[in-house]
Amino acid sequence: MSIRRFTLAITGASGAFYGLRTAEEILKSGAHLTLLVTRAGFAVLKEECSLNWHGNPAQIRDMICGHFNVDPVKLAYHAEDDLYAPIASGSAAAHAMIVAPCSMGSLSRIAGGNSGNLIERCADVMLKEKKPLILVPRETPLNEIHLKNMLKLARMHAAIIPAMPAFYHHPRSINDMVDFVVGRVLDMAGVEHDLFCRWGQPERDDR
Structure with missing residues (x-):
């Protein structure tokens, strides 16, 4: 069976933890991952997660691989x-692409077919190849422009999964709330996980 490949982009919205947690679970599943980060995304990673990833692409890839403790064969960075x-070519498109978090600027440019950077080009590829594109917007309140772009x-056929944690599973920590959103993203991407208790299931004791 061929190895599944995913593309994950972290943009400049608040909520970089969503992207990091998603990456961790994709790598845990045995799939290969290509990670993309905007300049603003790097700034948010530093501000919110104390991750100062800087340098040339090879150096940044090594830092990312060290963070996730993963073999570089399984993780690419561009x-x-x-x-x-x-991944800028449709002939090499991933099984699915996730943008988490997705800033309103990135969402707008993807909606408009703007391929000004690699993230926008990859999203365009997913749409034209009719492959799963999953966007996790993290903005509130939403104005009419935001809503029109999401629609x-x-x-x-892009999936819009706002960073809205549920509470029926009685989250006990910020990690529990992050895991709920990430779990819904992984459901849409077809990645098995055990991040939260589903509706009707007994609560877990290992949290």
Whole structure:
């Protein structure tokens, strides 16, 4: 069976933990991951997660692999301006692409078909190849422009999963709330996980 490959982008919205947790679970599943981060995304990672990933692409990849304790064979990194990366082509499209968190600026440019950077180009590839594109917007309140862009993308069969944790599973920590959102993302991407108790299931004792 072929190895599943995913693309994950972290943009400049608050909520970088969603992207990191998603990456961790994808790698845990045995799939290969290509990680993309915008300049603003790196700033949020530093501000919210104390991760100062900087340097040339090879150095940043090594830092990312060290953070996740994963073999570099399983994790690729490309700079946001690297439009020659394999994933920029439909012939090398991933099984699914996730943008978590997704800023309203990135969402707008994806909705408009703007391929100004590698993240936007990869999202465009997913739409044209009719492969899963999952966006996790983290903004509130939402204005009419935001809502119209989400509707436009939903009509193109992108999945919009706002960072809205549920409470029926009685979260006990911020991690529990993050895991609920990430679990819903992974459900949509077809990645098995055990991050939260589903409706009707007994509560877990290992939290």
